[in-house]
Amino acid sequence: MNSSAVKTMDFVKKYTMIIVLVLVTIFFQIMTGGNLLLPMNVSSLISQNAYVFILATGMLLCILTGGNIDLSVGSVVCFVGAVGAVLMMEHNVNIYVAILIMLLTGTAIGAFQAFWIAYVRIPPFITTLAGMLAFRGLSNTVLDGMTVSIKSQETFVELFGGGANCYIPDLFGNGGLNITCLLFGVLAVAVFVVLQVVNMKKRANNGYDGSMTGEIVKTVLISVVILAFCFRLAQHKGIPTVLIWVLIVVIVYGYITGNTTVGRYFYAVGGNEKATKLSGIDTNRVYFLAYTNMGFLAALAGMVTIARFTSAQPTYGQNYEMDAIGSCFIGGASAYGGIGTVPGVIIGATLMGIINLGMSLMGVDQNMQKVVKGAVLLAAVIFDVVSKRGKFISKE
Amino acid sequence: MANILLEMKNITKTFPGVKALDNVNLQVEEGEIHALVGENGAGKSTLMNVLSGIYPFGTYEGDIIYNGEVCQFGDIKDSEHKGIVIIHQELALVPYMTIGENMFLGNERGTSYKIDWNETYDKAAGYLETVGLHESPRTLIKDIGVGKQQLVEIAKALAKNAKLLILDEPTSSLNEEDSKALLDLLLKFKQNGLTSIIISHKLNEVSYVADKITVIRDGATIETLDKLTDDVSEPRIIKGMVGREIADRFPKRDAAILQGEVMMEVKDWNVYHPLYHERKVVDHVDFKVRKGEIVGIAGLMGAGRTEFAMSLFGKSYGDNISGQLFINGEEVHLETVKDAIKHKLAYVTEDRKGNGLILSNPIKINTTLANLEAVSKRSIIDKHKEYAVAVEYKEKLKTKCPTVEQNVGNLSGGNQQKVLLAKWMFADPDILILDEPTRGIDVGAKYEIYCIMNQLVAEGKSVVMISSEMPEILGMCDRIYVMNEGRMVGELDGKEATQEIIMSHIISSK
Numbered sequence: 001m002n003s004s005a006v007k008t009m010d011f012v013k014k015y016t017m018i019i020v021l022v023l024v025t026i027f028f029q030i031m032t033g034g035n036l037l038l039p040m041n042v043s044s045l046i047s048q049n050a051y052v053f054i055l056a057t058g059m060l061l062c063i064l065t066g067g068n069i070d071l072s073v074g075s076v077v078c079f080v081g082a083v084g085a086v087l088m089m090e091h092n093v094n095i096y097v098a099i100l101i102m103l104l105t106g107t108a109i110g111a112f113q114a115f116w117i118a119y120v121r122i123p124p125f126i127t128t129l130a131g132m133l134a135f136r137g138l139s140n141t142v143l144d145g146m147t148v149s150i151k152s153q154e155t156f157v158e159l160f161g162g163g164a165n166c167y168i169p170d171l172f173g174n175g176g177l178n179i180t181c182l183l184f185g186v187l188a189v190a191v192f193v194v195l196q197v198v199n200m201k202k203r204a205n206n207g208y209d210g211s212m213t214g215e216i217v218k219t220v221l222i223s224v225v226i227l228a229f230c231f232r233l234a235q236h237k238g239i240p241t242v243l244i245w246v247l248i249v250v251i252v253y254g255y256i257t258g259n260t261t262v263g264r265y266f267y268a269v270g271g272n273e274k275a276t277k278l279s280g281i282d283t284n285r286v287y288f289l290a291y292t293n294m295g296f297l298a299a300l301a302g303m304v305t306i307a308r309f310t311s312a313q314p315t316y317g318q319n320y321e322m323d324a325i326g327s328c329f330i331g332g333a334s335a336y337g338g339i340g341t342v343p344g345v346i347i348g349a350t351l352m353g354i355i356n357l358g359m360s361l362m363g364v365d366q367n368m369q370k371v372v373k374g375a376v377l378l379a380a381v382i383f384d385v386v387s388k389r390g391k392f393i394s395k396e
Numbered sequence: 397m398a399n400i401l402l403e404m405k406n407i408t409k410t411f412p413g414v415k416a417l418d419n420v421n422l423q424v425e426e427g428e429i430h431a432l433v434g435e436n437g438a439g440k441s442t443l444m445n446v447l448s449g450i451y452p453f454g455t456y457e458g459d460i461i462y463n464g465e466v467c468q469f470g471d472i473k474d475s476e477h478k479g480i481v482i483i484h485q486e487l488a489l490v491p492y493m494t495i496g497e498n499m500f501l502g503n504e505r506g507t508s509y510k511i512d513w514n515e516t517y518d519k520a521a522g523y524l525e526t527v528g529l530h531e532s533p534r535t536l537i538k539d540i541g542v543g544k545q546q547l548v549e550i551a552k553a554l555a556k557n558a559k560l561l562i563l564d565e566p567t568s569s570l571n572e573e574d575s576k577a578l579l580d581l582l583l584k585f586k587q588n589g590l591t592s593i594i595i596s597h598k599l600n601e602v603s604y605v606a607d608k609i610t611v612i613r614d615g616a617t618i619e620t621l622d623k624l625t626d627d628v629s630e631p632r633i634i635k636g637m638v639g640r641e642i643a644d645r646f647p648k649r650d651a652a653i654l655q656g657e658v659m660m661e662v663k664d665w666n667v668y669h670p671l672y673h674e675r676k677v678v679d680h681v682d683f684k685v686r687k688g689e690i691v692g693i694a695g696l697m698g699a700g701r702t703e704f705a706m707s708l709f710g711k712s713y714g715d716n717i718s719g720q721l722f723i724n725g726e727e728v729h730l731e732t733v734k735d736a737i738k739h740k741l742a743y744v745t746e747d748r749k750g751n752g753l754i755l756s757n758p759i760k761i762n763t764t765l766a767n768l769e770a771v772s773k774r775s776i777i778d779k780h781k782e783y784a785v786a787v788e789y790k791e792k793l794k795t796k797c798p799t800v801e802q803n804v805g806n807l808s809g810g811n812q813q814k815v816l817l818a819k820w821m822f823a824d825p826d827i828l829i830l831d832e833p834t835r836g837i838d839v840g841a842k843y844e845i846y847c848i849m850n851q852l853v854a855e856g857k858s859v860v861m862i863s864s865e866m867p868e869i870l871g872m873c874d875r876i877y878v879m880n881e882g883r884m885v886g887e888l889d890g891k892e893a894t895q896e897i898i899m900s901h902i903i904s905s906k
Contacts, residue, residue: 205780206780206783259776259777259779260776260777261769261772261775261777262775264761264768264777267761268754268757271755271756272751272753272755275745275752276765277712277733278709278712278743278745279733279766280710280733281733281734282732338754338757
């Protein structure tokens with residue numbers, strides 16, 4: 001193989017999921033006769049999948065520690081939502097107090113499970129399976145098996161991306177294009193470009209190898225995507241409020257995993273726990289943080305969920321854990337831990353979202369959709385495992 | 397002359413970067429007990445793995461001639477089919493299965509859709525009788541001791557119709573009495589025509605049981621001694637095992653910096669096994685190392701050296717640790733690895749892949765892992781600084797790699813070892829415990845690592861070197877402790893020590 005072929009191979013390997021995402025998007029764009037990327041559909045892609053983005057980010061931390069998953073998140077989402085709805089509707093608790101209680105409830109549940117996993121070393125699968133059963137049951141108890149509507153809590157609903165009016169109001173409202181949204185996009189691109197330039201300069205000063213052209217191309221492409229995305233949103237009703245929450249989660253956790261010592265520890269534990277321990281790092285604490293944090297983010301996802309449905313029901317959140325886990329693995333997280341990034345997971349979640357949306361628009365049968373999603377998940381992990389081993393059949 | 401059962405001709409086996417076996421020849425006659433001796437890492441186990449098909453045909457060069465025909469074993473089933481059965485040092489029994497189930501695991505009695513339990517247990521009882529183990533075949537493996545488990549392994553081998561039995565360190569975990577029983581059992585089987593190859597460090601056992609002794613050193617056969625015609629006394633075997641010239645394999649160092657004050661001192665140190673609480677792994681050890689000194693700990697595998705070092709390093713090994721530890725004259729209590737690092741102690745593991753490095757991560761991340769604070773501010777990592785640090789150490793240690801972004805898993809053993817050293821040097825310790833720092837790396841890289849050690853002591857640091865390779869202990873150390881079965885059985889001056897003296901310390905301590 002000549003060097004350019006090797007380079008192409010490396011490029012394909014590194015950006016596989018992005019390439020797949022682009023191809024899948026084009027595929028559905030054609031199959032749906034251009035409906036997929038209509039402003040309304042782009043907007044609903046966000047609203048429908050907000051919970052996936054949030055949960056998958058938390059799940060990534062668990063998976064990083066060694067391919068461990070949290071099966072309880074769907075039930076915790078439901079339970080936290082139920083607690084919040086009951087507090088707001090039946091006990092007339094102030095919504096901000098209710099929000100705080102919901103977050104604390106989720107975090108406490110997370111910490112409870114995390115304690116067993118991290119310090120007593122009960123396998124996560126079993127601990128969270130128990131949580132999955134228990135909190136599903138408790139949700140039913142809290143709601144008394146009924147639906148509690150929170151339609152009247154308009155502030156809450158709008159704040160977390162539910163109802164018809166869940167968009168950031170246009171400050172320059174003239175009814176047409178949402179100017180705030182466009183400005184937001186331009187601002188985001190500006191910040192992004194400045195950060196990239198500063199980073200590249202520092203790298204150059206440090207004598208970093210690697211081509212700068214690649215970085216520049218990457219920066220330009222990402223900027224174009226951000227702008228196009230904001231333009232689409234502006235054509236609909238603007239920025240969905242829930243997008244703000246998703247962005248905060250993605251940016252904060254992207255930063256933590258990429259740039260902080262704690263973030264580094266998650267990767268280290270998953271990469272080689274013994275070596276990490278012998279480097280003076282408290283590995284128990286790392287597990288504890290991962291699962292406690294999962295509870296916290298499950299609470300946020302719970303709020304987003306009841307806002308979107310403007311009610312709490314004992315059946316909400318079913319299979320949410322699977323969406324989150326699937327997104328992580330499709331997004332390149334290793335099933336053995338130690339590998340995976342927040343941007344990767346976002347791409348994984350988006351890919352799942354597009355496949356869902358595309359198939360729904362095409363009118364594909366619900367059951368077939370599940371089959372396709374399952375196939376995509378399996379294919380992604382096969383790819384991950386085989387490409388790392390370099391051989392198709394294991395000889396271990 | 398008796399019939400030659402097995403001949404291994406010109407066996408050469410290379411691992412990436414290391415030639416483990418170099419034109420090894422071995423001849424085993426039918427009905428004899430043939431011992432294979434050599435230092436750790438000499439290539440004994442590799443040779444047996446080639447023979448049993450664990451390293452399949454095609455991954456090595458040379459011929460295996462068994463019973464007159466050239467064999468090409470693709471896996472362990474092939475060799476077992478011919479009656480070659482290997483019993484590994486770590487027993488391969490399933491604890492929660494019965495003796496009978498274990499004995500016929502992979503070789504089940506009955507048909508593939510119905511195991512015949514009566515036949516299984518009847519036959520198992522028969523084989524247990526043969527090996528002289530009086531237990532019900534329905535007893536769970538976990539409920540019998542190690543000595544009896546070893547007998548079950550042998551019974552299992554017999555159940556596979558073994559004609560050639562290979563035992564890798566069969567007595568390493570047995571006490572005197574069980575060892576004797578096992579060896580006598582081998583002698584009894586010999587009368588019945590069974591051929592065995594036994595790998596052992598315990599030379600008294602080798603002299604006792606073996607008809608012929610083949611010595612392997614540095615991946616090559618040195619000699620084969622015959623009990624009938626040659627001198628097979630322990631000193632004679634030792635000479636074969638260790639006798640090699642040491643010429644300039646070790647860099648010189650200024651002796652002037654020596655004789656500093658005591659940097660670390662250990663008094664009456666005791667450590668118990670983390671699982672078997674009654675087993676003492678480190679036994680009343682006293683130890684000290686001075687500033688600017690390289691101190692060696694010699695001994696055989698399993699002597700308790702690694703366990704001793706790790707128990708010092710923030711109690712990362714063992715239970716019920718007692719004793720006193722002084723650093724710079726002050727008594728310290730290092731409860732966690734973090735404490736140990738804070739007190740400027742570093743332990744560079746012998747198992748760089750298992751305990752040392754994150755193979756799936758790049759060099760730069762491995763370099764800073766033990767001292768991440770030094771490249772971060774308020775828990776935020778300065779990645780540019782981290783990169784610069786990694787490059788600095790890469791150049792300092794002459795690590796061969798395209799960039800520090802390279803994953804450690806893709807490096808050769810020697811370069812991995814350098815990354816591991818870089819990681820601990822960056823943690824800025826005063827005392828470095830290097831556990832087998834040159835295991836499995838080539839001669840050139842070894843020399844470079846010795847140079848780094850000299851540099852470290854020149855900076856006034858203390859180095860403790862644990863090694864099973866006696867030449868390097870002799871070549872590098874100012875002072876040498878000899879450890880055996882958890883005890884320090886000798887302390888020698890580096891200049892006066894010889895391999896024979898060390899070996900005799902180990903052997904006479906038993």
